Amino acid sequence: MEMDERKMRILQAIIDDYVLTGVPVGSRTISRKYDMGLSSATIRNEMSDLEELGFLDQPHVSAGRIPSAKAYRLYVDTLLQTGKIRDDNEETIRRHFSGRIHQMEDVIDHAAQVLSTLTRYTAVVLSPKGAQPRLQTVQLVPVSSETALVVIVTDMGVIRDSVIRIGNQMDSDTLYAISRTLTGELRGMTLQEACERMPALISRMYGNDEVLRELYGFLNEGQQSNQRAHMAVGGTSNILAYPEYSDVDKARNFLSLMETRDKLADIIRGNNEMSFTVRIGPETGVPEMVDCSIVTATYSGRGGQQGTIGVIGPTRMRYSSVLSILNMMGRQLTDLLGGEDENK
Amino acid sequence: MEMDERKMRILQAIIDDYVLTGVPVGSRTISRKYDMGLSSATIRNEMSDLEELGFLDQPHVSAGRIPSAKAYRLYVDTLLQTGKIRDDNEETIRRHFSGRIHQMEDVIDHAAQVLSTLTRYTAVVLSPKGAQPRLQTVQLVPVSSETALVVIVTDMGVIRDSVIRIGNQMDSDTLYAISRTLTGELRGMTLQEACERMPALISRMYGNDEVLRELYGFLNEGQQSNQRAHMAVGGTSNILAYPEYSDVDKARNFLSLMETRDKLADIIRGNNEMSFTVRIGPETGVPEMVDCSIVTATYSGRGGQQGTIGVIGPTRMRYSSVLSILNMMGRQLTDLLGGEDENK
DNA sequence: TGTTAGCACTCGATGCCTGTGAGTGCTAAC
DNA sequence: GTTAGCACTCACAGGCATCGAGTGCTAACA
Numbered sequence: 001m002e003m004d005e006r007k008m009r010i011l012q013a014i015i016d017d018y019v020l021t022g023v024p025v026g027s028r029t030i031s032r033k034y035d036m037g038l039s040s041a042t043i044r045n046e047m048s049d050l051e052e053l054g055f056l057d058q059p060h061v062s063a064g065r066i067p068s069a070k071a072y073r074l075y076v077d078t079l080l081q082t083g084k085i086r087d088d089n090e091e092t093i094r095r096h097f098s099g100r101i102h103q104m105e106d107v108i109d110h111a112a113q114v115l116s117t118l119t120r121y122t123a124v125v126l127s128p129k130g131a132q133p134r135l136q137t138v139q140l141v142p143v144s145s146e147t148a149l150v151v152i153v154t155d156m157g158v159i160r161d162s163v164i165r166i167g168n169q170m171d172s173d174t175l176y177a178i179s180r181t182l183t184g185e186l187r188g189m190t191l192q193e194a195c196e197r198m199p200a201l202i203s204r205m206y207g208n209d210e211v212l213r214e215l216y217g218f219l220n221e222g223q224q225s226n227q228r229a230h231m232a233v234g235g236t237s238n239i240l241a242y243p244e245y246s247d248v249d250k251a252r253n254f255l256s257l258m259e260t261r262d263k264l265a266d267i268i269r270g271n272n273e274m275s276f277t278v279r280i281g282p283e284t285g286v287p288e289m290v291d292c293s294i295v296t297a298t299y300s301g302r303g304g305q306q307g308t309i310g311v312i313g314p315t316r317m318r319y320s321s322v323l324s325i326l327n328m329m330g331r332q333l334t335d336l337l338g339g340e341d342e343n344k
Numbered sequence: 345m346e347m348d349e350r351k352m353r354i355l356q357a358i359i360d361d362y363v364l365t366g367v368p369v370g371s372r373t374i375s376r377k378y379d380m381g382l383s384s385a386t387i388r389n390e391m392s393d394l395e396e397l398g399f400l401d402q403p404h405v406s407a408g409r410i411p412s413a414k415a416y417r418l419y420v421d422t423l424l425q426t427g428k429i430r431d432d433n434e435e436t437i438r439r440h441f442s443g444r445i446h447q448m449e450d451v452i453d454h455a456a457q458v459l460s461t462l463t464r465y466t467a468v469v470l471s472p473k474g475a476q477p478r479l480q481t482v483q484l485v486p487v488s489s490e491t492a493l494v495v496i497v498t499d500m501g502v503i504r505d506s507v508i509r510i511g512n513q514m515d516s517d518t519l520y521a522i523s524r525t526l527t528g529e530l531r532g533m534t535l536q537e538a539c540e541r542m543p544a545l546i547s548r549m550y551g552n553d554e555v556l557r558e559l560y561g562f563l564n565e566g567q568q569s570n571q572r573a574h575m576a577v578g579g580t581s582n583i584l585a586y587p588e589y590s591d592v593d594k595a596r597n598f599l600s601l602m603e604t605r606d607k608l609a610d611i612i613r614g615n616n617e618m619s620f621t622v623r624i625g626p627e628t629g630v631p632e633m634v635d636c637s638i639v640t641a642t643y644s645g646r647g648g649q650q651g652t653i654g655v656i657g658p659t660r661m662r663y664s665s666v667l668s669i670l671n672m673m674g675r676q677l678t679d680l681l682g683g684e685d686e687n688k
Numbered sequence: 689t690g691t692t693a694g695c696a697c698t699c700g701a702t703g704c705c706t707g708t709g710a711g712t713g714c715t716a717a718c
Numbered sequence: 719g720t721t722a723g724c725a726c727t728c729a730c731a732g733g734c735a736t737c738g739a740g741t742g743c744t745a746a747c748a
Contacts, residue, residue, distance in 0.1 A: 237599035255581035
């Protein structure tokens with residue numbers, strides 16, 4: 001038995017109806033609501049075929065059919081191939097970013113908000129993953145008589161700053177002098193290289209031991225924390241609006257997964273760097289998400305590194321709409337966060 | 345009719361049992377499980393009195409009684425008066441903060457995590473609210489040939505930094521010179537005062553118009569964003585574990601409230617600055633929280649400003665335990681974030 | 689040969705009834 | 719003032735009949 005064009009149309013109708021209602025759809029519904037010019041009996045035969053082909057599931061014998069993961073897969077694949085990703089939300093999204101937000105973390109938080117509002121699903125936004133940023137400037141700023149702020153600028157932006165303790169009291173000028181020397185020594189190195197270089201510097205620039213030692217610790221920390229990117233999650237409670245999660249236990253599992261940020265980041269990031277990824281139900285590889293789908297897209301941050309945005313919803317997701325929104329949002333984020341390097 | 349010591353003991357037993365089980369408690373249960381030396385019939389009479397006094401509610405005639413908000417109020421008040429807030433979690437909490445975390449936002453995020461894990465309720469941690477910080481240092485750090493990072497240090501710590509555009513190309517030394525001048529001019533001022541001073545400076549230090557103008561904008565922004573503090577929420581899904589929220593609609597309302605950060609911050613912060621606040625059910629003033637209680641405590645940040653930590657759970661909360669944990673956590677945060685100024 | 693009408697059958701959902709048991713309130717006796 | 723006893727209430731669970739949406743199959747039709 002083969003898939004033909006009519007089967008395809010019927011499957012499409014079933015998916016449409018099921019995505020809309022969330023209720024198993026019967027042959028009668030299809031023949032009436034979507035006028036195919038076919039009787040329910042014929043549809044029934046076709047549905048039976050589709051089930052045998054693995055595109056439909058039947059919760060129990062006297063219920064209608066629901067699309068299987070395989071059906072969604074087929075649907076999404078044709079969607080992606082024919083490239084029917086609309087562009088019409090562009091203005092909507094742009095409007096949401098009208099204010100003056102430049103701070104990367106604010107943009108990301110905001111994006112997650114907007115994304116979840118527009119899709120009505122759960123949205124996750126991951127900042128670009130710092131590959132191997134190279135040091136550009138190291139600067140110490142006095143905070144109190146005993147502490148100073150370290151600011152490290154790399155070619156990919158600013159590393160999160162931190163307050164370190166300085167031993168003997170130093171004025172602003174002394175700190176600046178040290179900063180200049182350090183910048184001279186370390187510029188162009190990756191964080192890791194800088195870490196390796198530090199011991200040598202400590203022995204050479206004696207007299208400033210404490211500062212340098214603290215700095216060393218900071219670099220080490222920064223090297224690690226640099227790997228775990230910033231992440232924002234929006235609309236976690238949206239999932240509760242769908243009957244798939246009216247079971248409280250399921251909902252709790254899902255929500256607590258949303259709270260374990262590390263795990264969630266791994267899931268969203270996935271392992272491939274394609275511009276769009278759609279993982280349906282079991283394809284997610286996450287037990288808590290067997291009846292969820294994850295749709296992700298990438299955007300370019302500064303220096304062309306890839307950031308990820310994703311939407312998590314029930315398998316019966318409005319894929320087409322979600323894809324188009326993700327597409328637009330990705331462009332918007334590339335505009336706001338990356339751009340510079342590519343446009344010039 | 346008056347409250348006497350026996351009524352008090354019975355009420356206590358009822359609260360204990362209800363907090364434990366979440367099921368309306370009957371007279372028989374009390375007379376058996378908590379040996380009062382009284383028959384169920386006597387308890388029954390007393391319970392009837394307690395209901396008339398407004399301390400007990402009866403879901404329906406043949407069910408047991410549940411404590412009213414008034415009962416919890418009484419319970420919590422005596423708890424607070426007799427000061428029976430235990431100290432035994434101290435070590436547990438301290439252990440959770442063993443790592444090297446100094447960055448304020450990390451501490452806050454982490455605290456919310458720990459707090460929700462220990463209490464099994466939802467935890468909210470608010471950073472100290474910036475009263476009127478005074479400028480200490482202004483420093484510009486080169487990022488690219490066209491942009492620089494502004495770092496502003498106040499007596500209460502570092503203001504979030506931001507990248508601004510600089511007009512004509514400037515090297516590190518020029519930027520440092522400008523920084524020195526600015527620091528000299530603005531030191532000791534509040535953000536607002538600094539903003540007011542800027543126009544005068546712009547006209548005086550001509551040649552650096554663009555930098556100063558950008559800086560002006562940044563100060564203005566900072567002045568506003570300084571008001572809204574950092575907030576971390578942990579364990580939002582914990583609430584789903586309690587039968588009070590097995591209704592999905594209720595749960596969704598609650599969770600979406602947890603997501604609207606501004607509102608949540610207002611609720612947690614409340615309007616008083618007491619070291620402990622307990623708001624029970626309707627006392628919260630939030631419709632979504634009629635069967636929740638909010639327990640908050642304050643801690644001191646740098647410069648003695650008040651930060652707030654809070655726990656949100658069902659009205660039948662383990663108040664005693666929560667209070668003791670909040671107490672310990674408050675001290676810990678004061679240690680980590682404030683301290684300095686007070687210990688010296 | 690594909691399509692359709694008809695029909696028996698399945699099975700979850702709904703609603704009704706009933707029994708059960710936890711719990712109460714009241715009364716009378718101690 | 720306390721307790722034993724008893725009638726009463728009411729949520730809840732189990733059993734049962736009913737309903738209806740939907741299927742699969744067969745036979746007739748174009």
